[in-house]
Amino acid sequence: MENNLHLPAGYAPLTEDEMTYTQGGGAVDALGTVATIVGVCVMGASYIWGIGQTKQWLKENGTGNIFTVLGKGTDALLADMSKSFSNAARDAVAAVSVVALWPVSLVLLMLN
Secondary structure (H helix, E strand, O other): OOOOOOOOOOOOOOOHHHHHHHOOOHHHHHHHHHHHHHHHHHHHHHHHHHHHHHHHHHHHHOOOOHHHHHHHHHHHHHHHHOOOHHHHHHHHHHHHHHHHOHHHHHHHHHOO
16 A cells, blocks of 8 residues: 555645745834834823823812712813814823723822
8 A cells, every 4th residue: 555645736835945924024013012112101191191180170170969070070071072183082092091990090089
């Protein structure tokens, strides 16, 4: 009995030097790392800015029941967002990060 290897008709064997295209991508990896670092810094700065703005706003407008304060806060946020696209983007990132990290945000807002 012969041991023959039967391959499909469209099979094209590759040599090791033909696989060199799988190596590389270092520049793309470096750009991805830089983008991640910049994104984390922007998110962190937006979070800190959002906490600061919220504390300041609560000192000035934090009187009344919780629903009145939430309504006034939402109105103030939407009014600021409607001024420009950059305000809308900045406020959206800050609001999402403050809400997403609500346990930490709650503690930070209660600290003076």
